[in-house]
Amino acid sequence: MAIEHADSDGVERLAAVTGGDVVSTFDHPELVTMGECALIEEIMIGEDKVIRFGGCKSGKACTIVLRGASSHVLDEAERSLHDALCILTATIKEPRTICGGGCTEILMAQAVDRAAEETPGKKALAMAAFARALRQLPAIVADNGGYDSAELVTQLRAAHAAGKKTCGLDMYNGAIGDMTDLGVMESFRSKRQVLLSASEAAEMILRVDDIIKCAPRQREEGH
Numbered sequence: 001m002a003i004e005h006a007d008s009d010g011v012e013r014l015a016a017v018t019g020g021d022v023v024s025t026f027d028h029p030e031l032v033t034m035g036e037c038a039l040i041e042e043i044m045i046g047e048d049k050v051i052r053f054g055g056c057k058s059g060k061a062c063t064i065v066l067r068g069a070s071s072h073v074l075d076e077a078e079r080s081l082h083d084a085l086c087i088l089t090a091t092i093k094e095p096r097t098i099c100g101g102g103c104t105e106i107l108m109a110q111a112v113d114r115a116a117e118e119t120p121g122k123k124a125l126a127m128a129a130f131a132r133a134l135r136q137l138p139a140i141v142a143d144n145g146g147y148d149s150a151e152l153v154t155q156l157r158a159a160h161a162a163g164k165k166t167c168g169l170d171m172y173n174g175a176i177g178d179m180t181d182l183g184v185m186e187s188f189r190s191k192r193q194v195l196l197s198a199s200e201a202a203e204m205i206l207r208v209d210d211i212i213k214c215a216p217r218q219r220e221e222g223h
Contacts, residue, residue, distance in 0.1 A: 003051060019057035087187050094189040099179035101168025102138025102153075104191060106160050109134040133202075138169055147174045 006014070015022045020035025038055025045065055064081065068074040091097065098104045109131040116127035135153060142149035152169055155176050159167040168184060170177035179185070 013061040014053075017053065017056045017058055017061040087190050090189045091187045094187070096188040097185040098188050098191055099166050099168055100184040100186040101170070101177075101179050101182075102141055102156060103160075103166060103168035103179050104186070105134045105137045106156055106168075107165065108195075110160060130199075133198075141169055141171070145169075145171045145174070147171075152176065 011022055014020075015035060018035025018037050019033070021033045023032050036057050037053045039053070041052055041054070042049055043052050044050075046067065066074055066077050066081070068077055112127050112131040112134065116124045116131065119127060135157075138156060139149040139153050142152045152175070156167060156169065159176055164178075166178050166180045167176050168179040168182075170182060
C-alpha cells in the first residue's frame with residue numbers, strides 16, 4: 001500500500017505515530033527504523049475516503065474527527081476542543097490545580113477586600129473595584145447556567161466567610177457545593193494567565209485619557 005500526495009506535516013505525524021524514521025533515499029535501508037501498526041484500512045467519513053492507522057506503535061499523534069450539522073457548529077466545536085487541549089497542555093506543564101466554580105475568585109476577592117481595608121487613600125477604591133470585578137466571574141457563570149446569580153453569589157460569599165474555603169457553584173443542581181468532592185478543578189496556570197491578561201487590558205484602557213482621530217479630507221467641488 002502506498003499513500004499519494006502526503007505533505008511534510010502528514011509524513012512527520014505518520015512517522016511519530018508509527019515510530020519510524022523519515023528518509024529521503026533508499027541508499028542505507030539497514031540504518032532506517034521501520035514504523036509499524038496493527039491495521040491500515042480505508043474508511044468513509046461522510047463523503048470522503050480516508051486511511052486509518054490502528055494499533056500504532058507510538059501514541060505521539062492522533063486524529064480527531066469533528067462532525068456537525070453546519071459550519072458554525074463545527075467552528076464552535078473546534079474552538080472548544082482547541083481550548084480544552086490548550087488547558088490540558090498547560091496542566092501537564094504546570095500540574096498545580098485550583099478549585100473551580102467561582103471558588104478561587106471569591107477567595108481572591110476576600111483577600112483583596114481585607115487588603116483594601118488596611119490601605120489608605122484612593123488606592124483602596126481601586127482595590128475594592130478589583131474585588132467586585134472578581135466576584136462578577138461566578139455571577140456570570142450562574143447567569144449562563146440560567147440561575148439566580150445574586151442569590152448564588154451571596155450564598156457563596158457567606159459560605160466562604162464561614163470558613164468553607166472549597167465551596168463553589170454546583171451548576172448541575174443550581175446551588176453551592178464542595179468543589180473538591182465534585183471534582184471541579186481548573187488549571188492554575190490558565191487561571192493566572194486569565195487574571196493577568198484581564199488586569200493588563202483594564203490598565204491599558206485606564207491609561208488612555210483621550211482618543212484623537214484624524215478628520216476625513218474634504219472633497220473638492222466638482223469631483
